[in-house]
Amino acid sequence: MTADTPTTADIALIQRIIPHRYPFLLVDRVRDIVPFQSAVGIKNVTMNEPHFQGHFPGAPIMPGVTIVEAMAQTAAVMIGVSADLADKNLLVYFMGIDGCKFRRKVVPGDIVEMHLTTLRGKPGGKVWKFGGQAFVEGDLAAEAEFTAMMDLGASQGAA
Numbered sequence: 001m002t003a004d005t006p007t008t009a010d011i012a013l014i015q016r017i018i019p020h021r022y023p024f025l026l027v028d029r030v031r032d033i034v035p036f037q038s039a040v041g042i043k044n045v046t047m048n049e050p051h052f053q054g055h056f057p058g059a060p061i062m063p064g065v066t067i068v069e070a071m072a073q074t075a076a077v078m079i080g081v082s083a084d085l086a087d088k089n090l091l092v093y094f095m096g097i098d099g100c101k102f103r104r105k106v107v108p109g110d111i112v113e114m115h116l117t118t119l120r121g122k123p124g125g126k127v128w129k130f131g132g133q134a135f136v137e138g139d140l141a142a143e144a145e146f147t148a149m150m151d152l153g154a155s156q157g158a159a
Contacts, residue, residue: 005084007033009077016087017080018073023050026070027077027114035082036123041074041114045106052108062106067142068097071114071132078116079150083123091151095127100144110136119145126150 009017009030020026029042045062052060076092079085106112113135121128126149134142 005033005035006081007031009033009081013081013086014073014077017085017090018076019089019091020073024069025073026066027073030074030077030081033078033081036079036118036121038115038117039074039078039081041070041077041112041116043070043112043114045108045110045112047108049108060108062110062112064100064102064142067102067106067112067114067134068100068132068144068146070112071116071130071134071142071144072146072148074114075116075118075128075130075132075146075148076150078118079121079128085152088152091153093149093151095147095149098145098147100142102142103140104136106134106136106141112136112141 011028014027026043027041028044031040033039051063055061055063080090115133117131119129119131129147131145133140
């Protein structure tokens with residue numbers, strides 16, 4: 001982290017930090033990044049997403065697991081920006097999901113704001129715990145705590 005650490009990540013920077021691509025890149029922008037502490041992810045939900053073909057025909061609803069994944073991707077980008085991990089082949093693995101609740105439907109046309117906070121973890125550490133809440137127009141849509149491992153892989157010499 002330096003004085004030049006950005007407080008936002010556009011789609012180009014997001015793709016330099018996490019390996020996810022269509023159809024599984026689920027965050028469009030990350031803003032309000034407080035290094036290693038918190039961030040807000042933005043997901044623009046569109047009818048073009050492949051899961052809406054079957055979830056559910058005639059009544060498209062974003063699957064809850066993809067909302068949780070979008071929160072996790074937001075957390076990974078926050079850590080990636082904070083630790084200057086662009087172009088470093090960061091992989092992130094779920095280790096646990098706790099207290100997950102879904103409060104409202106997320107449908108095409110919604111803009112999901114995912115508010116992420118670090119609950120446990122330290123710069124240079126591999127295991128992190130985050131709290132996340134996803135909002136649509138100020139209404140709580142989903143919440144969860146999750147643990148993830150940040151891995152730069154053996155080729156990067158990560159500890």
